Amino acid sequence: xxxxxxxxxxxxxxxxxxxxxxxxxxxxxxxxxxxxxxxxxxxxxxxxxxxxxxxxxxxxxxxxxxxxxxxxxxxxxxxxxxxxxxxxxxxxxxxxxxxxxxxxxxxxxxxxxxxxxxxxxxxxxxxxxxxxxxxxxxxxxxxxxxxxxxxxxxxxxxxxxxxxxxxxxxxxxxxxxxxxxxxxxxxxxxxxxxxxxxxxxxxxxxxxxxxxxxxxxxxxxxxxxxxxxxxxxxxxxxxxxxxxxxxxxxxxxxxxxxxxxxxxxxxxxxxxxxxxxxxxxxxxxxxxxxxxxxxxxxxxxxxxxxxxxxxxxxxxxxxxxxxxxxxxxxxxxxxxxxxxxxxxxxxxxxxxxxxxxxxxxxxxxxxxxxxxxxxxxxxxxxxxxxxxxxxxxxxxxxxxxxxxxxxxxxxxxxxxxxxxxxxxxxxxxxxxxxxxxxxxxxxxxxxxxxxxxxxxxxxxxxxxxxxxxxxxxxxxxxxxxxxxxxxxxxxxxxxxxxxxxxxxxxxxxx
Numbered sequence: 032x033x034x035x036x037x038x039x040x041x042x043x044x045x046x047x048x049x050x051x052x053x054x055x056x057x058x059x060x061x062x063x064x065x066x067x068x069x070x071x072x073x074x075x076x077x078x079x080x081x082x083x084x085x086x087x088x089x090x091x092x093x094x095x096x097x098x099x100x101x102x103x104x105x106x107x108x109x110x111x112x113x114x115x116x117x118x119x120x121x122x123x124x125x126x127x128x129x130x131x132x133x134x135x136x137x138x139x140x141x142x143x144x145x146x147x148x149x150x151x152x153x154x155x156x157x158x159x160x161x162x163x164x165x166x167x168x169x170x171x172x173x174x175x176x177x178x179x180x181x182x183x184x185x186x187x188x189x190x191x192x193x194x195x196x197x198x199x200x201x202x203x204x205x206x207x208x209x210x211x212x213x214x215x216x217x218x219x220x221x222x223x224x225x226x227x228x229x230x231x232x233x234x235x236x237x238x239x240x241x242x243x244x245x246x247x248x249x250x251x252x253x254x255x256x257x258x259x260x261x262x263x264x265x266x267x268x269x270x271x272x273x274x275x276x277x278x279x280x281x282x283x284x285x286x287x288x289x290x291x292x293x294x295x296x297x298x299x300x301x302x303x304x305x306x307x308x309x310x311x312x313x314x315x316x317x318x319x320x321x322x323x324x325x326x327x328x329x330x331x332x333x334x335x336x337x338x339x340x341x342x343x344x345x346x347x348x349x350x351x352x353x354x355x356x357x358x359x360x361x362x363x364x365x366x367x368x369x370x371x372x373x374x375x376x377x378x379x380x381x382x383x384x385x386x387x388x389x390x391x392x393x394x395x396x397x398x399x400x401x402x403x404x405x406x407x408x409x410x411x412x413x414x415x416x417x418x419x420x421x422x423x424x425x426x427x428x429x430x431x432x433x434x435x436x437x438x439x440x441x442x443x444x445x446x447x448x449x450x451x452x453x454x455x456x457x458x459x460x461x462x463x464x465x466x467x468x469x470x471x472x473x474x475x476x477x478x479x480x481x482x483x484x485x486x487x488x489x490x491x492x493x494x495x496x497x498x499x500x501x502x503x504x505x506x507x508x509x510x511x512x513x514x515x516x517x518x519x520x521x522x523x524x525x526x527x528x529x530x531x532x533x534x535x536x537x538x539x540x541x
Contacts, residue, residue: 058428124158131161167232170202193515195249196242203515206242207507213243214486215493215503217466246507247485249514254488256523257495258308258323261294265329266452268293268460269320269339272467274311276483287483288315289467289490290323293460295498299395299452304529305498307463308491311483317341324348330450332457335440352443354380355456360433372420372430379413387455395451402448410445414438463494496528506531 140149172192179185195203212218218226220239227234261267274287293307312319317338324331324342332351333339342348358380364373386405390398421434437444447453467490496503510526518526 058425124160130158165226165230167230193517195511195515196245199242201242203511204504204508206246206511207504209239209242210246210489210507211493211504214489215466215497243489244481244485246511247488249511250488250492252520252523253510253514253526254308254491257306257491257527258292258310260527261292261306261308262324262327264294264296264303266294266296266332266450267327267329268295268332268454268457269324270334270457270460270464271315271336272464274467274483274486276313276480285313287480288312288319289483289487290319291460291463291467292323293463295459296452298391298454299398300392301395301452304527306495306529307460307498308495309467309487311480311487313480313483330446330453332454332460334457335436349446350443351446351450351453352440353457354383354444355458355461357433357437357440357444360429360436364430364433370430372424373433376417376433379409379416382409383455398451399449400451402451407448410448414441466490466494492528496531499529501528501531 141147142149174189174191177187195201195206201209209220209223212223213220220243221236223239224234224236269290269292271288271290274289276285276287288311290310290312291307292310293305294303295305296303297305310319310323315338318341320339321341328347330349330351331339331342332353334353334356339350343350358377361373361376361380364370365377383406386401390401393401417434417438421431421438424431447455492507493503496506506528509531513526524530
């Protein structure tokens, strides 16, 4: 509230208190303005986003290649030197790709000296990677009918093979391509329809949407089983992100949520394959993760969202919190201007990460032993240091908020010290959220709650394929074919992405 000379008190102590309060308020406003400026004009993360960095690198590399091409065009010797270097370093092309041989031979096989017949003494063979635009073909299925000359009413015919889209034109491989293009390559269906139109294939966007919806329906049991596998683990990650959904009743979008649950034991040499499952929900209420993780026992690694607190203590669930989120709060303060306390906090947290870098990939027992020896003393010194600094600063500042954020979650933040399976942060699941954000950026929103559920189902299977280095297109084509041919539900574990071997499928394509 503004003051005038008439309203100012005469007491020096009161004036001093008002001045200090105004200073704190001003400092906080300046901090907020700097954050807004950085949010609007600066970087949004602690490091340059990967996609932006790659775009910048592409531009630099393209410019360098153009300059090199100009130089090589002027100097044949330079061109030959570069070509020789490429031949040495390019490696071999995959064996499963079909080979189309082109013979470049001489026309006259007579010796230019004596005109005798030349004979082959060897050959030079080079391979180049060639690509054809998306090539469509039509599979024609013929089912002959047979009749008996003696029994006129008898007609025998093989049953029609099962199809994912009964009466429709796509094979399961075609539907798989649409799914991967939409949920792995982030191409909305209307863009896919334009791509197909360039090849002379007239497919309406609504037709593609029908294929996606039917495929998602058939894949739901696989998605449910995938989530059950993750729930059966003893240590998983959880996170959530917004999923805008069209709300026809109000003529705008509403904010749904995609909850992500991930398992990745590779950093400590665990045997379970990595997996991630998304679950759509119309809100962010705490009962959502409680329902999704019903029956889970173990360590749940999360960010600071209070909704996960409801799980702690139930069914032997222990929460492990994320040091990356703690670090981010101090980074935001240090990046906005001189901040000695925040900068020192960053340095201290950085020492923890250096140790984690050294022990990544080692066994859980070894990781725990090293943490006890090297990390625990650092943590033991960090907590009293934070508490001391908290007493020296105004409690209304962003720095105080950052310190309280860490101290209020200290038990969960230090859980990784006593369990070598637990990570220092929840970056595993945060990485799995990024593809969702890309799809959200390109598609803008889901058309309904049902669309959100389809999004969660298919994205879960795409990302789990990628985590296990499986080609999602090959997996979808194979799995949808098995499902429409009545794959027994009792053997649904055989459909999990990590059980799939893509080499057979690649050989079939070749």
